[in-house]
Amino acid sequence: RECLYYNVNFEIEKTNQSGVERCEDEKDKRSHCYASWRNNSGSIELVKKGCWLDDFNCYDRQECVATEESPQVFFCCCEGNFCNERFTHLPDATGPPPPPSVGVLNVMIYCLLPVTMLSVTLLTAVWMYRHRKPPYGHVDITEDPAPPPASPLLGLKPLQLLEVKARGRFGCVWKGQMMNEYVAVKIFPIQNKESWQNERDVFTTPGMRHENILRYIGAEKRGSHLEAELWLISEFHERGSLSDFLKGNVVSWSELCHIAESMACGLAYLHEDIPRQKGEGPKPAIAHRDFKSKNIMLRSDLTAVIGDFGLAVLFEPGKPPGETHGQVGTRRYMAPEVLEGAINFQRDAFLRIDMYAMGLVLWELVSRCKAVDGPVDEYMLPFEEEVGQHPSLEDLQEVVVHKKMRPAFKDLWLKHSGLAQICETVDECWDHDAEARLSAGCVEERISQVRRLNATITPPTSDHHALLVSTVAPVPMVTNVDLPPKESSI
Secondary structure (H helix, E strand, O other): OEEEEEEOOHHHHOOOOEEEEEOOOOOOOOEEEEEEEEEEOOEEEEEEEEEEEOOHHHOOOOOEEEOOOOOOOEEEEEOOOOOOOOEEEOOOOOOOOOOOOHHHHHHHHHHHHHHHHHHHHHHHHHHHHHHOOOOOOOOOOOOOOOOOOOOOHHHOOOEEEEEEEEEEOOEEEEEEEEOOEEEEEEEEEHHHHHHHHHHHHHHOOOOOOOOOEOOEEEEEEEOOHHHOEEEEEEEOOOOOEHHHHHHHOOEOHHHHHHHHHHHHHHHHHHHOOEOOEOOEOOEOEEEOOOOOHHHEEEOOOOOEEEOOOOOOEEEOOOOOOOOOOOOOOOHHHOOHHHHHOOOOOOHHHHHHHHHHHHHHHHHHHHHOEOOOOOOOOOOOOOOHHHHOOOOOHHHHHHHHHHOOOOOOOOOOHHHOHHHHHHHHHHHHHOOOOHHHOOOHHHHHHHHHHHHHHOOOOOOOOHHHHHHHOOOOOOOOOOOOOOOOOOOOOO
């Protein structure tokens, strides 16, 4: 396939201004040509032309025709060599009929006036209904509308899927491109609409914009009936999840502190009730309920960003939480009370379940830290050494609930003053007694303090360490300073 090429931003993007582009073929995928332009008071301003990859909206179109009513940027695509040479705009709505004679017109005015008034009323009601919905082309899934136009997202930006980055129980995550921005597109099959709807509702809760919470862009429905897909669009992070990063990388002491502190900051904000601010309603406390290293993204500077709110539950003051099932989440990260099925369905109980999982994620970080002299083990998931990669519920009940085991702290870690204090914090996060666990805010404060203190403290020698370690305590620790006290707020 060959298409005409044009780029109005050729100087900024360092490309050719115009010419011919040969489309790259991919197996089992079609290629198309496209054009995008603006109409400034009748003056056509061409924006871009070129190749477009496999889009069902372009199939079998010989001509490049935009059908949106009056978008800010017109977009059309077609199949065939150089089919984007000419491009036109033909809205779906048909034009009015030619005016009838004056006599007939008078009769029609009297006859149709009541019908016209009723139609205007109905149209006004429909317009008001549509404009009360959230932005970003969101479609209520209780409806079954016609297939959306080629580029519904944000009304003007075409969205193209590039490659699958991850697969999970609710769907898959694609890397996509929206104009010049990469985005993450989480695609749910229609059977998982409850998870999609729950995640969208959590993202659109007032006050959910925070540096350590994944930035939401939009949600929409693609296709119709049984072939429909539910899309959730968010910012894209090239480094991927914390779990994937730790598989291929070890972390320094300062990197460990930065990831851990930003992760705790995000969870503390999620757990917090925030009063009304800056024109937004109050933000309720939110329990994540599937907190794990796979659901924590990393920015390029290793700042942690929490995502995946398909199982999250909101706790609005004075209102009972929505329908919640106790035994949800990823089995490996389930707290003892969840494995036992003995959950108190209260706000604080759910927040403490998140804190148990945070203890396991902090352990994963410590296990890949190169701060001490000695080998760093290969990355392992929590309890992988005890129960393998695919444990059953019964396996974890035996290990976590009955034997009260936790992932092991290696003696080598405890020779580093800072790591020893992090391990003590981990131990208090995954305490068997839920009420004894730390809050996320306390974890954030402790890591911040440990980071500051260990910038100047030299790790103790092994001989000095042997004198400090208690032989009675089940988890030996070395602490040079008093850590902040636990918070009783959760």
